Amino acid sequence: MDNYVRIFDTTLRDGEQSPGASLTSSEKLEIARALARMGIDIIEAGFPSASPDDLEAVRRIAVEVGNTAPGHVDEPGSEQATLQHPPPIICGLARTIKGDIDAAWEGVRLAARPRIHTFVATSPIHMQYKLKMSPEEVALLIREMVTYARSLCADVEFSPEDAGRSEPDFLYKVLQIAIECGATTLNIPDTVGYTTPEEWGKLIEGIIHNTKGIEKTIVSLHCHNDLGMATANTLAGLRAGARQVEGTINGIGERAGNASIEEVVMALHTRRNLFNLTTGIDTTQIARVSHMVSTYTGIPVQPNKAIVGANAFAHEAGIHQDGMLKHHTTYEIMRPEMIGLSQSNLVLGKHSGRHALRVRLSELGHELSNEELDRAFERFKELADKKKSITDPDLEALVADQIYQVREIYSLEGLQVACGTMGMPTATVRLRGPDGALRVQAAVGTGPVDATYKAIDGIIKAPNALQEFSIRAITGGIDAIGEVTVRLESAEENQPPREMAQNGRIKPRLYGGHGADTDIIVASAKAYLSAINKILVAQGRNPVPQEDRARAA
């Protein structure tokens, strides 16, 4: 049995099913690039039949990430591409429905290494109440649909949904059918996070011993975290012989989430003498990918989260300091550098040039076009004037901000606020509109952010509900950049609904906005404006009011 564990990331599919998470296709593409760079073997890019947007996002990832060797750098004179890794496999999810399988194939077919992942429930509860089908009907459906998927794509993954509560004998039977019909990976999901590590290890062992032909396939694990056991179950499944792990960055996903990739990978690495298993993951990318996923999804990482929480390596400052100073191994089982956190990550300063910025951004996984680099450099210089030392997290914030601002219909030209205990919080906002004209509006609110948002609303008519607002300081110190993420639900949605893969629920479309600045009210205004711009783009509305067009003409 080989000792290589394939890492299958489903942040963009199961992760995006998290309540409140909704990613735009540019955000998905950036995350996919970061996952590829990290060495993820398979990226589940989405559920293409959910909506035309979802299909398009999967297709973009297949074309742009699924054909590029991770680490490839085009800049002349820069490091040559490291070609140890081929491009990641790009996978699309489909129910065992012909239309879903067609959509999944349409999404992934342009990748160098496409995969179709099809699933149907096999537990008595799901078959009786959700599918309203007999076990025989489900078995027949698997035969037909795996055969159909395999007629399109050489790489087919099959999942018996809710395997954790399925009858083992029925599982052996349907998995054998999937193998006969050409499935190459058999993914075993604990869909509702019900099992314990011991039970899960036994189930996987049983499947490996009792399913005819299984040695020709890769057995995969897909554990949910409803009882907090997703990582433990995944590790138990690996010890039982599985060689693919499905999970998400930061463990996001339906309900309590999925197995967290960073936890599984660091457990395998830190306890390698116990597991004797390897992965292709560059662990030094973990911190930045975690931060990117948290920023783009708007889902914060809890401070005590294993591996990537803010406190995961914070003991140096706490009561263990004495032991740590004597020898770090007294309380530290992993070095922060292993996940890409470094104590001193000062990289660039006021005198750094455009080339140095390009090289550092490229090392961080951001390949910018010349035009994008010009904008980033301009903003970098502005920041360097305010802040002496520019660190990697500062650069990440700057790039994230830029990704969010790509379609600027309205841009922030000026902002002034008055707030405190002595009067009513007031904001005056100056925006440049799509016709180039400047518009100014003042408003009073419950605080400076509320006043700013009301002033923006006074200029742009895009009714919405603010579903989430989060703010954090990226680096320590009084000159830290503040990073704001917002999620808006449009009150006038005109996009086709998005259906979720497993429960058929319609997912509300949220518009994310991001802003970064050393002034947190400015960061808040930028975040709100970028989300509003997205609503305007999505709705294809002419955002310039009639009377303003007349005035600007």
Ligand code: KIV
């Ligand atoms: O949890 C689950 O069962 C899934 C399947 C679609 C693999 O996400």
Ligand code: ZN
């Ligand atoms: Zn799942």
